[in-house]
Amino acid sequence: MDEIVDEVLRLEGPGVPLNEMKCFQCSSNLGMAESVAYRCRDCDTSAIWCRQCMVNSHRVCYLHRPEEPYFRRTTFKDLGVRIQLGHPPGEECWHKVKSIGDDFVIIDIDGVHNVSLDYCDCAGSPTPLQQLLRARLFPATTLDPNTAATFKVLETFQMLSFTAKTSAYEFMQVISRRTDNTGMRHVRDRYHEFLRIIRVWRHVRLLKRGGRGHADAGASGTQPGELAVLCPACPQPGVNMPDGWEQETRLSQVDFESRWLHALFIGIDANFRLRRKDVSDDVRDPGFNKGFAYMVEEVAFKNFIRKYGRPLLDANGKSVLQPDKSNCSNHDAIKSASARGGRGLAATGLANAQCSRHDMRRPTSCGDLQLGERYVNMDYVVLDTLRRNIPRMVTMSYDIGCQWFPGLGERSDIYEGPNPIKGSVDLLLQCLVPKFHLPAHIMKCQVQYSFNLTPGVGRTDGEAPERGWADSNDLAYSTREMGPGSRRDTVDDSFGHWNWAKVTEIIISLASRSTEAIIRRKEQVEAFEHFADALPRANIVAWTKQVQDFKQGRATKNPYEPDGEVKSETEIRLQLAKEDGDLIKYGNTDMVHPSVSPSVFIYQGLEIEDAQRRFEWERTRLGSHGSTLEKAKNLERGNNVRRRFEAWEKLQLLYMPTVIAHRQAQEDEGKAVVEDAGDLKLWLPSAALKTLKVPPGRRLIRYIRSTLLIQAHMRVQKEQYGHGTKYMTRSNQLLADVATRLSNLKKKYDIIRGCIEVLSSNLESTPGSKKGTDEWRSVLRVLEPEDLKGLTSSLTGKHKTGDGFLKLTWIWTVSGSGQESDDAALRIEFCRTRARAHRWQEESLMLNEELARVYCFFGWDAMRWEDRAREYMSRMVAPLIYTDRNHRSSVILNMGKVAYAHRQAAIRRQMEKDAYAKWQALMPKLTKLHVSKDKKTKDSKAGDAELRELDAKVLYECA
Ligand SMILES: [Zn+2]
Ligand SMILES: [Zn+2]
Ligand SMILES: [Zn+2]
Ligand SMILES: [Zn+2]
Ligand SMILES: [Zn+2]
Incomplete structure (x- = not known):
């Protein structure tokens, strides 16, 4: 440690004895006149220069920070250096003009520099603005600027604001402290100039990346949402969808099944952290982005809210646009609670609709909230983002989807002007509730709005907004005090960064999701098949038909729902007693x-x-x-x-x-x-116990199963209907009885199994005994406490959310299952296990489709940039003699445009290549549907052929 401290201190000195001190460049002896020895803090050397060499060697890096002997800080301005723009370094202009007041400030990463700056005023010279920009200096004003920031500091700040959410104020504090941390020197306050610069900078970069610099119409020709970074994996007609997808989703086929593979998934949500205080207004701070990226265009949005935000009442005085009461759990209370504290706020939050399979922001999908989470705001952002290039089916998710969605069609009919839903027969919409939000809904919603039970959604969870907010919440602090335009631009810029970050990871993320899907699909399909094999054939056929009928709207009975019969306590006790009786009777025979x-x-x-x-x-x-x-x-x-x-x-x-x-x-x-x-x-x-046989064990398993069913039934019932202490006490007692019974059954099972174990090991050690005596092990497996679990469908509360990963314990998949009395529980389990297997099958197919889309998207995007490069290449051709200066200048400009377009195209081509490699590697596994080995042999039987036909096409025919 001391050594390090010493070395750091050593650096404070000149590094050589005084008598050996020489200029690094001209070798003149500096030892005798120490006042002319200089050093630079920012050069990667601690060499010593004489004054002249110091100045000469910093012609191209005039923002370095020189130090005087005994290495106090000084400035190049103090050393008499003048920055000459418009000429090569070191060349002085014959017609130079001093910057306004000869007092110019440059904000750089290491400090706020006072400099002397001269423009070139030779004949036909570029404007001061152009001269500054060509020196990579971004001025605070276009006319007579006296402040500029380097591109480097702007790039650094922008990245810091995305990643660390640093505010401009904090950042300028850092720069100022870096300039002088003693308070002895006056550091110029350039915070407001910096704010102005950064806003223009952001917009310029947005336009540049969006290709507006390559369009003749320029910035003013920007179309709504055009500057948003698009999701490469979401379906976009004409961009990344396979040929003939329209045929696959023909109009006549109105069912979701024929379209699901080409559906778009949108997650809707409101965020109450992204507020804005009521400072400034749209006149003073209009902002640059007018619905060009993620935020909707403000004027149209405000007009819409003004028009439909007031409650439209029908003849009965009921609100047409928003129902007064929720018919599910009390979501309204929660929503309005989060809207409180609206005083002094111009925006109470942000409404958003984003792509929910890849967590990316969609074009024109965000708008301010004024009063809580009103439908009118949500409707607007949803309808507006649906105007951008979308396929013919959209699955939305919203935590209050059960309330919001049913009236959407009706509301959109009321809204004036065209919108994508109104009168459209070609667009299929459905709305579900995000997985983690669903348990808070009533039972009916839990079935109707479930991602787990809805065909064609794969393993989408609809929780994308929550993940997105986690990132943008940090943004809330710096945007809260901004004017409306600045806030919109800042939010847009931040979302753009978020999207681009997602784009750069999309191949990796889809590939890792694919790897998981392949494993999970195998597990879940096998689990389903094992369970189905243990059930009576007739039941399977009947239940499969029930699910299909329900799905296709031929039947109203929902097979996922309990039959509604609530067993009374007496009935349960009776059933237990009857089984006890059976046990005793069996014990008494013979x-x-x-x-x-x-x-x-x-x-x-x-x-x-x-x-x-x-x-x-x-x-x-x-x-x-x-x-x-x-x-x-x-x-x-x-x-x-x-x-x-x-x-x-x-x-x-x-x-x-x-x-x-x-x-x-x-x-x-x-x-x-x-x-x-x-x-x-x-x-x-x-x-x-030499001759004990398997049957007693089997019978015990059956009793265990039936007891587990009773236990699960009791728990569900308690959760749904359990009110009042009297009821609770009684049902707790019954539950305790059931638990004791279970543990007794387990004890007995363990004894029997132990006996058979001893017996069979004796038999096996006997020489000449036949192999295969081990068969019982597959039936009477070791019963661990964790095996004593009910059917997965009877899990309650938080256990439900991990539905796609649940697996049945072995006692449910050994043969003989299904003879229990509680058919409804088994049917629900069968349907859910089946749904789980299907979701993973679908997920695999969807991921395959998405990988293909990503590949196509990057190809398309590369082509766009290549076209731009080609276009400007043709304009770049230089004539032998320039007719005028402007011509020469435009040729030089076009060279820049071509270079940029080539760079962008090359990035996309590389991504395209990576995507193709991953897609090709994963496709065979993703599209080959998993059918377990023993299933294949069984499929030849006639009965299974019938079942195959009955079962969804998803499982067997999509490949
Ligand atoms: Zn020198
Ligand atoms: Zn230097
Ligand atoms: Zn000049
Ligand atoms: Zn997407
Ligand atoms: Zn609900």
Whole structure:
């Protein structure tokens, strides 16, 4: 550390002893006259110059900061340097003119510099503005400027404002401090000039990138939204869509299925952070962008709001444009809450509609909000962005889509002037609710507006706006105090940066999404097939038909929805009791039959153990509070256990004679009379379970499944209808009972499985035994606590959001599933599992389409720039003799235009190449639909052919 400090201090000195100090360039000895030794802070050398050499070597970098001996800061102005524009460095103009007041300030990255600046006034010389710009100095005014900023500082600030959201004020503070941090020297305040420069700079760059410099109509010929950076992956007719896409989406086919692959996805949202205080106005601060990029054109927008913002009432006094009340959850309350605090604000937020699969801002898709999230503002930005080149189907998403969308068509009929929805038979619109917002909606919405259950949406989540806001919220601070025009321009510039950043990552991001989709699709399709295989064939066919009918509007019954039957508590208890009865009955069969097999004997032993457990548990539960009737029943159960034990004990003498010794020992200790049925000792040695078979285990799995269904049913019911303490207490008790029952079933299952494990390992170690005794393992798998999960469709609350990644635990996919009583739960599960598999299949196909679009888009974009290059190339050809100066000047200008167009084209061509490589590498996997191996062989069967035909075309025919 000390060493570093020393080295840093060493740099403060000249670096050589005084007597050796020489000018780096002319070698004149400087040691004796130390006042003429100079050094530069900004050159990459700590060499020492004499005054003349210092000046000479800085002809091309006159904004460096020179230092005087003992290395105080000085300026080139102090050294007598004058900057000469319009001539090569070092050449002095014979007709030079001093800048206004001979006092010019240049803002650069290292400081605010006072300079002496001369323009050239030779015959036919360019204007001072041109001279400044050609020196990469951006003046604050066009007439008699006295301030300019270097291109370098503007580029740096612009990038800082995008990434670190640095405000111009903060930035100028930094520059000022860098100029002098002692407060001893006066640093010129150039904040307002800098503000002015940066706004023009932003607009100039926008026009340049948008190709307006290559259009004869120039800036004034800009079309709405033209300067927005477009999403390469979204479908744009005439740009990146395959030939014949119109045929694929023929008018006669009004169903979504035929169009889904060519649909546009738009996410709608309002942001309440991007506010603007009521300072300045559109007259004083009109801004440069008039709907050229992402913000809508202000005048038309304001007129629209003025006209339709006031409530239009119908005959009954109801608002035509916005319903007073929500018919879903109370979204209005939330929305109006976020609109509060509107006092002193000119804009309370920003309405936005962006591309929701690639998180990019769309052209003319943002507009201010004045009073909360009113439909009229939202409608305007949506309709305006839909005016830009769109395909024939649009899937929108909006967190209050269930409220906003149903009236959209009606409202757009009221709005005057043409709009893309009005009277259009060619445009299919649908609106869903973003995935993470959906759980807050009522059950009906959760089915109707679900991305998971809607065909043709892949794995889109509709949450793009939220992701976009996370970035632009940081912008809120710096734009809050701006005038309306400055704010619009700043927001546009920032969104442009956001979009461009997305464009540069789009290939990588689509490729990584594809890789994931390929894996997930395999998982989900297999899960679906396994589940379907475990279900009775008839059910599958019936349910598949139900989903398809519903989707195509042939049936109103929604197969994803519970049947609506609410099981009462008594019914549930009855069902539990019945199953208990079955268990007991089963345990009692063939109790004393002479031909009882060893396996039945062992199983009966286990059954008795189980009955003991149940008896004890029930007794503890009853405690001293149970009714007489309940206590009597418990006693009876105890007696039953004892009777079964006594009968079984006789069999035990046959099968396990050695056990007599144990019992004898107990008798000797005086413990022969066991009072409590729960204390009866069975002495079941696991080694004796030699011949146990699989069926008891299977049966247990079935009971587990049915108990899980009951549990899930209870939970859903509690969440939806559970009000009041009395109800809660009772249902909690029942839920606890069900949980105990589950854990008992698991214990029993573990014992049986353990026994079979011992048995089979014994068998396998016997020499000469047949292989394949392991088959049971695929049926009776290890039951982990986390396997005890209900069907994925019965998950509630936050678990629901990760729907696309849910998988069934194995107990639901071993054969024999579907014989449970709760058909509705299984049907919902089947439909949802099926939907999940479909969504991933669609996602794969969509990603393939998107990769293809990105490839086409960059090709198209490259071609645009190549055309521009060609156009200006022809204008660039220089004649042998110039007829006039202007001609020469325009040839030079066109050379610049050609160079820029070539550079832009080259960037796109490279992107096109990258996109093509990725697309080609991924296409085979993305378009080959996943069908698991065993499915293929089964498909040959007639029954499956019928099912295939029934199932969506998406799964099987799109490839
Ligand atoms: Zn020198
Ligand atoms: Zn230098
Ligand atoms: Zn000159
Ligand atoms: Zn997009
Ligand atoms: Zn809703």
